[in-house]
Structure formats: structure tokens, C-alpha cells
Amino acid sequence: MTAPTALIRETFPVGPLRCNCTIVGDPVSKKAMVVDPGGNPELILARLQRHGLKVVSIVHTHAHFDHFLAAGQLKELTGATLHLHQDDRFLWDNLEMQCRMFGVPYAPVPAPDHWLTDDEELACGCGVALHTPGHTPGSMSFWFADARLLIAGDTLFHRSVGRTDLWGGDAAALKRSIRERLYTLDEEATVVTGHGSDTRLGDEMRENPFVRA
Known part of the structure; x- marks a missing residue:
């Protein structure tokens, strides 16, 4: 049996709040998805x-303003489709208000082209979407089993978890999402967080002071 070809993956901070933007690409088809383009569209391109x-797709872990700021420009420049979970639609519809509250310039963004669902296969054919509510009602994580890669957005961080004091946050739901969805995955997986450094899933299961397995 031939081993799967390694994915192309690069993560780098963008935008005023240094959100982690991740490119995930299939080395054979050369199709890619961009996760959380929170600014600097020229750098992403x-x-x-x-x-x-x-x-081919611009995918959002959730609809807080710092994770979307380059989404409209990136869509316009590439023709890629925008993806989000429908439970975050109320946040997407209020992106201008979010930007105003944090003093960040707002650039209009079109409505999402596609509403993500739990366990849906992602556009590049190399991973699945996991609905992990808590930080927001529609928060998503993206799991790439062959690559042992988890993009967790603002749900799980290095020795921390996402805040739940913003619109739609739910601390109990966040803990359930981490324990019941994320901590059931491969302990050796690399976790790409929404901000800051990567971590290892097994380390968080044992050492995260907020939620342990």
C-alpha cells in the first residue's frame, strides 16, 4: 500500500490581531484551501x-472579524468560494459592527457561498469539517487524518482555550467540543491554533489547565 502524499501546509500570522492563516494544499491536484484569511491578502497570494x-475555497473557523478581514478581497482576486457554518451567520451579518467596536477598518464581504456542516468533506478532498461550538455557535475545526493535522481556530490553544464572553459564547459547549470531538482524535496530531504557536493534541489532553481528557 502506497503511503499518502504529504499535504502542503503553511501557517502564518496576518492582520491587526495576528490571526493564524493556514494554507492547506494537495500536492497532486495543486488545489488549496485558505483557512481564516484575517488580513494581508497580498501576502496570502x-x-x-x-x-x-x-x-478553490476560503474556509472560516468562525465569524469573528479578525478571522475574515481579507476574505472579500481574496474571493474577488481568486474566484474561490467562501465557507462558514450557518450558526455563525448572525456574526457574519454584523461584521461591520464588530470592526467598528474594535476600531478596525471594515471592507465589505459578500455572503458565504456555502454553509459548512459537521463531518463534511472539505473542498480539497483531504480533510473533514468538525462542528465544535463554544467560542461561537458555529465554530468549526478542520481535521486532516492522514497528515495528523488539526486546525482548531479559537477553540483550543497552547495550554488554553477560546474565550466565551463574546457574542454567542458558551463555556459548557466549548468544553464538550474539546473533550468529545477534539480529544478523541490522534494524540500525535499537530494543532494549529487561531492565534499563537502550534501545539500537540496529546499534550493538551494531559496538560491543558482548562480542559483535560
């Missing part, structure tokens, strides 16, 4: 070009 990738 340059990274895609460097890897020889064509973005």
Missing part, C-alpha cells in the same frame, strides 16, 4: 504562488 497552489 504570494504564499500560494510560492507553493504553486490554486485556492
Whole structure:
């Protein structure tokens, strides 16, 4: 049996709140998804070009303003589709208000093209979407089993968890999502967080002071 070809993955901070934007690409088809383009569209495009990738979908872990700021420009420049869970629609519809509250310039963003669902296969055919509510009602994580890669957005951080004091936050739901969805995955998985450094899932299961397995 031939081993699966390794995914192309690059994560880098963008935008005023240094949100982690991640490019995930199939090295064979050269199709890619961009997760959480929170700013700096030219930088995102340059990274895609460097890897020889064509973005086909722009996917959001949730609809807080710092994770979307380059989404509209990226869609306009590439023709890629926008993806979000429908439970965060109320946040997406109020992106301008979010930006105003935090003093960040707002650039209009079109409505999502596709509403993500739990266990849905992602556009590049290499992973699945997991509904992990708590930080927001529609928070999603993205799991790439062959690559042992989990993109957790603002649900799980290095020795921390996402805040639940913003619109729609639910601390009990967040803990359930982490214990019942994320902590059931491969302990060796690399976790890409919404902000800050990567971590290892097994380490969080044993050492995260907020939620342990």
C-alpha cells in the first residue's frame, strides 16, 4: 500500500490581531484551501504562488472579524468560494459592527457561498469539517487524518482555550467540543491554533489547565 502524499501546509500570522492563516494544499491536484484569511491578502497570494497552489475555497473557523478581514478581497482576486457554518451567520451579518467596536477598518464581504456542516468533506478532498461550538455557535475545526493535522481556530490553544464572553459564547459547549470531538482524535496530531504557536493534541489532553481528557 502506497503511503499518502504529504499535504502542503503553511501557517502564518496576518492582520491587526495576528490571526493564524493556514494554507492547506494537495500536492497532486495543486488545489488549496485558505483557512481564516484575517488580513494581508497580498501576502496570502504570494504564499500560494510560492507553493504553486490554486485556492478553490476560503474556509472560516468562525465569524469573528479578525478571522475574515481579507476574505472579500481574496474571493474577488481568486474566484474561490467562501465557507462558514450557518450558526455563525448572525456574526457574519454584523461584521461591520464588530470592526467598528474594535476600531478596525471594515471592507465589505459578500455572503458565504456555502454553509459548512459537521463531518463534511472539505473542498480539497483531504480533510473533514468538525462542528465544535463554544467560542461561537458555529465554530468549526478542520481535521486532516492522514497528515495528523488539526486546525482548531479559537477553540483550543497552547495550554488554553477560546474565550466565551463574546457574542454567542458558551463555556459548557466549548468544553464538550474539546473533550468529545477534539480529544478523541490522534494524540500525535499537530494543532494549529487561531492565534499563537502550534501545539500537540496529546499534550493538551494531559496538560491543558482548562480542559483535560
